[in-house]
Amino acid sequence: EPEVTQTPSHQVTQMGQEVILRCVPISNHLYFYWYRQILGQKVEFLVSFYNNEISEKSEIFDDQFSVERPDGSNFTLKIRSTKLEDSAMYFCASRDRGNEQFFGPGTRLTVL
């Protein structure tokens, strides 16, 4: 069964460093998403991507964040200068024309 994959599973970085979180959505899916979940809190929407452009972003998704789909298979989230409060679980999700979003296993980001 096709699934969304994410790498790495755990990323540790120093404050101020850039990180890139990678996702491989399900092939032939059209809509792509990033969510984050701070430990013990709810899952929060960051950004959605459709037709090679951002279709919606939350107030969390400021200029420090960017997304790319560089090669038609990967979908990346870049954080330019990480802060302590960026420590969270980051989930990628993808969807075809249906209503179900398929989630990846997540990347745990720890900023020291």
Add this chain to the structure above:
Amino acid sequence: AQTVTQSQPEMSVQEAETVTLSCTYDTSESNYYLFWYKQPPSRQMILVIRQEAYKQQNATENRFSVNFQKAAKSFSLKISDSQLGDTAMYFCAFMKLSITASKLTFGTGTRLQVTL
């Protein structure tokens, strides 16, 4: 903007018993979807059940069923014959119907513990 409220931070149920998790939401949309996601300790997000707002019939998936009250904006999850493997965080989520990418808006979750 949509909001989703889960008023039960934690619940406990004995194995084989039935438990109901509550969820209310607020929206001005008329066409939307509602979901329940399960998040076990592995933190993977697993879809449990979904409901289309235009359908009056409540969704059912094996031991999981919902009570969808559109006028009251209520969407509760009933788990019958609870199993130890049902122990997890459960998130209620809302998605509006749209041809563009539609985000999920999640509630704060209910931690369910199934005991022997």
